[in-house]
Amino acid sequence: MKITLKVWRQKNKDAKGEFKTYEHNHVSADMSFLEMLDVLNEELTKKNEEPIAFDHDCREGICGMCSLYINGHPHGPLQTTTCQLHMRSFQDGETITIEPWRAKAFPVVRDLVVDRTAFDRIQQAGAYVNVNTGGVPDANEIPISKKIADEAFDAASCIGCGACVAACKNASAMLFVGAKVSQFALLPQGKVERKERVEKMVAQMDAEGFGSCTNTYACEAECPKGIKIANIARMNREYFGAMISSYQIESGGGGD
């Protein structure tokens, strides 16, 4: 196969970027999309041109590190991660445009690499159960209905890649945050802190500069893990419920 690539090149976060065009003549249909870029990078290196920087790690669709906005789709035309996309999904002679994720909250670091630490900060705001190691009850002391456990799992299977943000015309992170909020809101372990959790996580999400959801559902259509927008609805419910009914207790010392 021969393909033409239009790739966004940008030296660093402050530099101005531009598209560069590469003719790639050594593509096989069995290559994964990232392997196609590997081969191109080796060819570039041999020509003493700096290779294209892109994020990737596990290459089996689970770590969430790979990104790439390919021909108008995060992770390309299939609903999977870029590392699981193969060149047989493209036509011989096709022109493929590769852009980085675009969002104010995901600044470009270099070429196709973006900074997604905003997602980490949102989770630091409360995507956990406040338990220390040790001193927890026996695992079977908390029965959880299979349906609920499965639904929580569906939400928890989010890989945090950011495709939802990349796909959304508003660069909204609500599918991601909704999935996180849902996982804990569904499980009894998470119920204790559900109100505070959702308030903090939404506040952090807003502080990071993500947009609002306008229910275009592009996120759900592009999510490589099939996370459902029902999670956003659940987050909305949780959030209003929390804002209306949570206690705001001034923290202060106890004792006598």
Added chain:
Amino acid sequence: MNLDSKIPEGIVAEKWTKHKFNLKLVNPANKRKYEVIVVGTGLAGASAAASLGELGYNVKAFCFQDSPRRAHSIAAQGGINAAKNYQNDGDSIYRLFYDTVKGGDYRAREGNVYRLAESSVSIIDQCVAQGVPFAREYGGLLANRSFGGAQVSRTFYARGQTGQQLLLGAYGALNRQIANGKVKMYNRTEMLDLVVVDGKAKGIITRNLITGKVEAHSADAVLLCTGGYGNVFYLSTNAKGSNVTAAWRAHKKGALFGNPCFTQIHPTCIPVTGTHQSKLTLMSESLRNDGRVWVPKKAMPGLKSKDAAAIPESERDYFLERKYPSFGNLVPRDVASRNAKQVCDEGRGVGSGLAVFLDFSDAINRDGEDTIRAKYGNLFDMYAQITGENPYKGPMMIYPAVHYTMGGLWVDYNLQTTVPGLYALGEANFSDHGANRLGASALMQGLADGYFVIPYTLGDYLATIGWNDKVSTDHPAFQEAISAVNDRMNKLINIKGKKTVDDFHRQLGLTMWEYCGMSRSEEGLKKAKKIIQDIKAEFWTNVNVLGGASELNQELEKAGRVADFIELGELMVDDALNRTESCGGHFREESQTPEGEALRKDDEFAYVAAWEFKGENQPEALHKEELKFENVKLTQRSYK
């Protein structure tokens, strides 16, 4: 050097309890005066950093990925073992202990393994409390399955994404400590050297992968939770970024490396399609429950899946069923892998020649396609997506791939390496798995080390050195290490040779796979040693690393890692040469039974081989830690 494993005396079931009591404690008010560095944020690293933060220590955690959640533990599929005996099928801590020592082909320490089995129970409790959505029965209690040929159902799982869910649990705990200010997280930061002052680990040198800035971090102790080194083979099921650099740098600063040649090869991976191949994808070995492995009796080069049905039964060789009638297709990983390689070496491989069929047609005829889809649907989909072929219509093609490394930094019972203050956890240490790891045990070990071992054992060391045994990063040792790191990077950049980093890495990988993979011989290993030395010499004169050191430079990152892999490769070969027995994942051609099965030599090799770095281009020195078996009876494994 005297290798003191510090295994407590007494009966195996009481060792850990007794040891915990004997360990010194750090006064709660003093904990905040200590700094601990944790490198790597997989299951071991994230759980350790979180637990130590909870105790009150100041932790600095490092990962090279853009988020700690992406560490490669996330890719583990099958499950995690725990001796809960929820299924009332006769499991116990002792049985898990016994199975693990036996599964490891008697090359693991009894004391460590017992502790691992003991901790397994608490791990499940901990993970459930964190909100890990394990599979459940309709009654609401936890589900279990039997895994990897175990006789009891002790494996807890979260669909095929157990590693992901456990890591997200540990990542949550880590995030909580980051939010509390007890853990300072450094994403996209790679450890490039260890700093040892007066014989004690006192800090590390890191490079910020975005800015290229090289920095020194001092601490009272350093924990390496950096995973395994399967990528020395270039192609493996590891993540592309998984590397040995942190462990190797520590090794060169005095930490002994244990059993480097112990590598696990997983039998059910998707075969290589060409030189562009960048990694191998594992499919759960549960597939072997219903799939039958075969190749044609006579070589049929290039045989495709779609033509397989045309081959009559009489011309097929179900070689596992033929050789191992009682276990059949369910023989352990090493046996299945080795036999697949053997038939391919005979020229009977299918597809590219490096593949065997895994055929579900009998199962589909027997149970119907829907039943098979319900059991393995996601795996079949994954196979179809990667290969573009429909596994419901023709047999899958599989081939073994490097999956896990049992070897690693030598540690004592406290998980401390031979450098005081330097610890190794999870896959990074030479571990509790002996010469072969059982399925669903890697996750267990990572979390046991991080949640339930290091919080105790680290305190003992810290209490011993005291909180004012500090070394500032202005110390000459730090400054020297920084210059060494910078010099090395500049050297790499200035070679400006003709070959890419991957050229070298592929060459190294092929050599390792050929001569130090599933089957090893003295002749082959000696050849490999020579080749690796040549690769090393050429690498340092002919590699081409473009770009600078003070920017995001993925080629430079790779170059540093590959340089370390080359050195490690040589040590693995040395270790394999030394071990003239077959055991676990290490099959030595000179040591086999008349039927061609692995022959262990307990009289000569019931020891851990721990290697000491003696200087650049010097042979490493071998130290032996004898293994004592007081509870488990040593027998030759047989699957006939």
Added chain:
Amino acid sequence: MKWFLDLFSSSLGRKVLMALTGLFLTMFLAVHLAGNLQLLKDDGGKSFNMYAEFMGTNPLIQFVSKGNFALIIIHIIWAIMLSRKNRQARGEVGYAIAPKKSTWTSRNMGILGTIILIFLVIHIRHFYSEAHFGSIPTQVYDGKEVKDLYGEVVRWFKVDWYVALYVFCMAALGFHLWHGFTSAFQTLGLNHMKYNGVINLVGKAFAIVVPALFAWIPISMFFV
């Protein structure tokens, strides 16, 4: 009260305000349509004029009507704020190829809303303000003198460009509702497998039937 302000200035709160005001405005549409349908009654405009008189003088209706204006304004202002924020969220450099895995309607609620807004301005100018403040002829029914708004409507509905504009804007309204109706439920967190089907059905039916009936009136009156 800080929590209250936080709530409605958060990304989720803004959406909920859009959803609540939107849903109220759809109810208003239904009521308005019920009134308009009286234009089709063959009584020379009597019922319509009486109805208009009632709506124009009843204090409760007046109160609701003012509230309605307020809601429209909130709906518009929040829409502008949201759109601005959402545009900023994309960052300075946008995509060369726009994302496409969503319906055109859902991506262009702003444009549709703007068309509806323009329509509203014209509509209010021609009918609402005329009825309230203008000096239009009167009719006497059962001894009561009321403004002949019907006559005014008939006059306008004979103007071809006006009818065309009206129909066009009703189409925009239809598309706006097509997305907006069900979207409001999602925003309010009312996404449940058991009810999604009904909400969807009602939403889509409403989005077709209501604007179609609105548009039918001028068309039928134009050709009479």
